[in-house]
Amino acid sequence: MQRRGFLASLAATTMAPRLGWADAGSPSYLAAAQTATGTYELHGLTQTGDSIFRLPLPARGHAATAHPSLPHAVAFARRPGTFALVIDCARGLELARLTPPQGRQLNGHGAFSADGSVLYTSEQVAETSEGRIGLWSVPGYRRLGEIPSHGTGPHEIRRLPMSDDLLVANGGIATDPTDRTKLNIDRMRPNLARVTPGGSLVSLAEPPEGMHQNSTRHLALLPDGNAACALQWEGDPAEAPPLLALWSEGALALCEPPLEEAFTMANYAGSIACNHATRQIAITSPKGGAVQVFGMDGVFQATHRRADVCGIAAASGGFVVTDGNGAISRLDADGLHPMKAHSVQWDNHLIALNAV
C-alpha cells in the first residue's frame, strides 16, 4: 500500500502542470443533477450555492467522491450502476470511465484511500447481491482487484479517519440483477462492516433486535472516529422506527426522535451529514419533505420542512441542503432558508470537499 501510494504521488507530481482543487475554482461541494432538458450533470458548488462548474454525465448520477488532493471527482451512476466517471474538474476533462467487471454492479458510492492512491467502489455481485469493494489505481484508474464488503447490497462506503480502514453500510437488501426489485425483505440482514484495505473484517455491527428490516445505507463520519448512519425502514410502515443510528466500533445504537415526530420522515432517510463544529447530525427525507437535526449525542433537536430535500453537507454554522426543485438552502439555528434556485433537479447527495 505504501509503495502504491508513493508511485501515485510520484505520478501526480510528474504530471505537468500539477493542478489542484484551487484550479477547479475551489468548490465546496459536488452534486449531480438533471437539467431542464433531461440531460445529466455534475456541478461544483460554492458555500453560498453558486455553481462554478458543470460537467456532463452520460446518465443519471447518484453520489460522487473527491480525491484528497488531485482535482479529481468520481461521479457514480444511479443504481444498478454501469459506470463511474472520473472527471478532472480543473480542466473539465473526463479522465476515465470505470466499468465494473463482468457480473458486478456499482452501487452508487465510493471513497479514496487517505493517501489518494486507491479508489474504493461499492459494488455487488449482480446475481446474488453479495457485497464487494472494488479497488482501482490512481491516477490511472485501472482495476486492481476486489475485497468482500461482508454483507449484502452495500451502499455508502467511507474511509474512517485516522485509519486506512473502510466503513461499509451493507444495506442487506438483495435486488434483482436487472433492476431494483427487492428480493429478501423478510430475511434481510443489514450491517455496518469495518473492513481493512486487505479485505479483513475488523468489526460487524447489526441493528438491534427486531430491527433487521432497517436498512443501513448512508454514513457520516464523526470527529471521534465513530460514525452515524442513516436508515431506511422496510418493515411495517406503521411501526415508524428510528432512522438514525450511531456507530461505535462494532455496535449500533438507534436514536429515537420524540413520538410526535415518528412519521415525519416517512420511514426513509436519504442522506446524512455531521457538522463537527456545531456538533450536530442531520438526516434528510425527500419522501417526508423534512430534515431532522440531532445532537452528536443522538438527541433530537428539530425538524425543518422542505419538499424533496435530499442532498446535505456540513456548512459554516449548520448545513447546506439541496432538493429536487433546484433550490440550495442554508440550515442553521434560524431554520431552513433557500439561498439559490437553479433550473436543475439536484440528485440524492451533496458531497463536501472539506477534506481538501
Place this chain on the structure above:
Amino acid sequence: MATTRSPLKLRRLLAALCLTPTLAGPGAADVADVVQDHALPGYHRLTGATAALAGIDSCAAGPLRSAWNDAFDAWLDVAHLRLGPVEDDGRVLAIAFWPDPKGIGARQMTQLLKDADPAALKPDHVAELSVAVRGLFGMERLLYADPALPDAYACALTHALADDLARMASEIERGWQEGFAAALTSPGPGQRYLNDTETRQALMTALITGIEFNADTRVGRPLGTFDKPRPERAEARASGRSQHNIIRSLTALRAMAHALHGQIPQTDAAFDRAIAQAEGVDLAGLDDPQVWLKAEILGQSIRAIRDAAMAEIAPALQVGVGFNAADGD
C-alpha cells in the same frame, strides 16, 4: 409542447421551467382556489366543531359522542392537508394518533386513568401529555370504552382533551390566516415556497399522499392477507367509524382535486367508483372472505384514483412527485 400554445399553458410552462426570482408573480389560481375554497373553510369548520365539543359541560355520553363525531368529520375534511401549521408542534399526531401498531395509546391511557392525577388535567399539562393519549383517538378510548368509564376523572379528562383539541384547531386556523395561506398564494424568493411550481407540488403531494393513506392504511392495514385478515386494526373501530372515515376522506379529497383543477373526468370517475364500493364494505366483517375480497378491490380502486390524478392533474399543473422522493435509494 410547442404545438399548442395557449397563454395558460405558456404561463405554466414558464412557471415550471424558470425558478428565477423575477417570475414570482401573484401566485397560481389553482393554489388560491384550494386555499380559499378548501383549506380555509375546512379549518374554520374544524375550529367550530372542536369548540362545540369543548363547550359541552356534561358527562353524558350522548352529546359528547355526537359532538366528537362532528369534530372527527371536520378533521377528515382537512386531514390530508399535511403542510403548514398542522405540521408544527407535533399537531398531526396530537390530533389523530393512528395507526398505533404497538398499542402505545391504549397503554398510556390505562396508566393515565390509573394515576388519576388532577394536575395532568390543567391545560398546559394536557398539551405536554404524550400525543398517543390526546386528540380524537384519546377521546374515542374514553367515550367508547367498553364497559363505560363511570368515574369522574375519565369525564374530566374527556373535557380536558376536548379543550386541547379545540386549542390546536384554532391555532392551526390562525396559522393559515396569519401567514401560511399567503405563503402558498404569494410564493417568491426568500419565502417558504419559491414559486408556483413549488406550491402546486406541495398541494399535489398532499392530494396523492391523502389518497394513498386511504388505500394503504385505512383499507390496507385491516385487510392484512386473505389467510390472516386483521379487522381489529381498522381505524376508529370502537366508534364504528372505519367505513365512514374512508368515504368522508375520499369525498374531501375529491373536493380538493376539483379545486386544484376544474376538468378531471377520469379522476372523477375513479372517485365515484371507489366511494360507491366503500359504501358496501364494512371493515368489521373482514373475517368473511366475501367482504375481504370486496375490501381488496376497494384498495385497488382507491389506488386507481391516484393513478388517474397523476395522469390527469399532475401534467396540467406541470408537477410530479419529487425527483428524489420517487428515486428512493
